[in-house]
Amino acid sequence: MDTLLDRFLRYVKVETTAVEQTDRYPSSPGQLELGKILVAELKALGIKDAGVDEHGIVMGTVPATAPGAPMIAWISHMDTSPEFTAKNVKPVVHRNWNGKDIVLSGDPSKVICVAETKGMADLAGKTIITTDGTTLLGADDKAGVAVIMTAVAELMGKAAPQAPLTLPSPPRGERDLRTEAHLIAHGPIRIVFTCDEEVGRGVDKLDLKKIGAVCGYTLDGESIGELDNETFSADLAVVTITGRNIHPGLATGKMVNAIRLAGVFLSRMPWQRLAPETTANQDGFLHPYVIEGGVHEVKLRVLLRSFAAAELAEQAAILRRVADSILVEHPPAKIDIEVKKQYRNMREALEKEPRAVRLAAEAIRRVGLEPKFQSIRGGTDGSRLSELGLPTPNLAVGMHNFHSPLEFACLEEMETSVKILMELAQLWGREK
Ligand SMILES: [Zn+2]
Numbered sequence: 468m469d470t471l472l473d474r475f476l477r478y479v480k481v482e483t484t485a486v487e488q489t490d491r492y493p494s495s496p497g498q499l500e501l502g503k504i505l506v507a508e509l510k511a512l513g514i515k516d517a518g519v520d521e522h523g524i525v526m527g528t529v530p531a532t533a534p535g536a537p538m539i540a541w542i543s544h545m546d547t548s549p550e551f552t553a554k555n556v557k558p559v560v561h562r563n564w565n566g567k568d569i570v571l572s573g574d575p576s577k578v579i580c581v582a583e584t585k586g587m588a589d590l591a592g593k594t595i596i597t598t599d600g601t602t603l604l605g606a607d608d609k610a611g612v613a614v615i616m617t618a619v620a621e622l623m624g625k626a627a628p629q630a631p632l633t634l635p636s637p638p639r640g641e642r643d644l645r646t647e648a649h650l651i652a653h654g655p656i657r658i659v660f661t662c663d664e665e666v667g668r669g670v671d672k673l674d675l676k677k678i679g680a681v682c683g684y685t686l687d688g689e690s691i692g693e694l695d696n697e698t699f700s701a702d703l704a705v706v707t708i709t710g711r712n713i714h715p716g717l718a719t720g721k722m723v724n725a726i727r728l729a730g731v732f733l734s735r736m737p738w739q740r741l742a743p744e745t746t747a748n749q750d751g752f753l754h755p756y757v758i759e760g761g762v763h764e765v766k767l768r769v770l771l772r773s774f775a776a777a778e779l780a781e782q783a784a785i786l787r788r789v790a791d792s793i794l795v796e797h798p799p800a801k802i803d804i805e806v807k808k809q810y811r812n813m814r815e816a817l818e819k820e821p822r823a824v825r826l827a828a829e830a831i832r833r834v835g836l837e838p839k840f841q842s843i844r845g846g847t848d849g850s851r852l853s854e855l856g857l858p859t860p861n862l863a864v865g866m867h868n869f870h871s872p873l874e875f876a877c878l879e880e881m882e883t884s885v886k887i888l889m890e891l892a893q894l895w896g897r898e899k
Pocket residue numbers: 544607608664687
């Protein structure tokens with residue numbers, strides 16, 4: 468029977484890099500391939516309704532053993548980041564890691580430096596899985612996939628008996644869940660493996676009605692014990708600056724150079740107090756990240772970010788005031804600002820189903836950790852799912868340095884993540 472490590476090593480070898488510039492869904496064939504593997508494995512574990520839909524999304528249901536308990540969902544994404552190749556991943560398992568910097572064997576110029584990696588020193592003595600330095604690992608988010616699959620195996624009573632990841636030995640007189648994990652009383656659990664999260668399309672083809680859960684959990688976070696229950700609220704502003712082009716030889720008093728006005732626009736944005744490079748923690752920011760154009764027209768794309776959705780309107784107002792100040796000085800110019808909604812802080816939606824976070828925190832405490840609530844200075848699939856009506860906080864799975872060839876995963880953290888899911892299943896099993 469498979470262990471968590473067997474599963475993880477098998478999944479990272481399937482190349483599932485998401486592709487940004489395509490209309491295909493999923494954006495790469497490897498995601499369909501991994502989906503087929505997962506459906507077959509779910510069926511082998513006894514998940515009768517496991518299947519893949521026309522978009523490549525995998526779903527299946529762990530049937531309830533506690534009648535009447537609400538359905539929850541465990542969600543992870545099968546694709547990996549397009550920021551680095553994940554072709555021919557050659558995972559390297561460092562058992563009982565000695566706590567020293569790890570030089571990656573396939574490219575010794577790549578070194579995972581302990582001092583520069585938050586929390587890594589604490590993992591000495593554990594099993595670390597790295598790449599050989601030539602690819603991503605894809606622990607983001609195949610650690611999540613492997614954790615969920617292992618939790619399913621446990622719930623279905625089909626976990627590898629020799630696996631060290633099973634539950635801790637119980638206090639005297641209590642049930643030994645290691646030998647009767649399948650007897651855990653839990654409600655129905657919907658398993659969902661999504662596509663193209665890394666290119667912002669993870670939720671596009673998800674049918675919340677088909678999921679049918681009262682809340683979901685994405686397994687897509689870093690250090691174990693972390694619980695992401697807040698994200699930015701986000702809008703995108705597209706600033707179109709229109710000037711007047713004319714042959715430079717004939718330009719006196721006539722030309723209005725949109726490039727120059729764009730420079731003025733950027734310099735008047737309050738970057739000293741409202742930029743990603745000058746803010747931290749709970750502060751929001753304005754972030755120009757794309758500029759394109761010429762003398763006639765320049766387009767700036769500016770990210771608006773704040774934990775308070777109401778502040779996004781104030782940020783847009785700042786951009787309009789900057790535009791007005793320029794138009795006064797250059798009357799023939801035109802500046803158009805279009806604001807598009809992106810996603811909203813998940814906190815509000817989570818408050819509608821307070822059990823989602825409360826029971827996750829309780830599950831983390833039950834494995835002996837203190838939950839660390841995190842505010843993500845970005846968005847997750849959970850922010851969009853929460854907004855659409857499926858409250859979805861994010862749980863950690865022990866992945867680190869993701870989107871980089873220095874990516875690694877910690878096996879013991881992944882195992883703890885499985886235990887947290889088992890506790891979570893039981894806690895929800897008592898709810899009505
Ligand atoms: Zn991810």
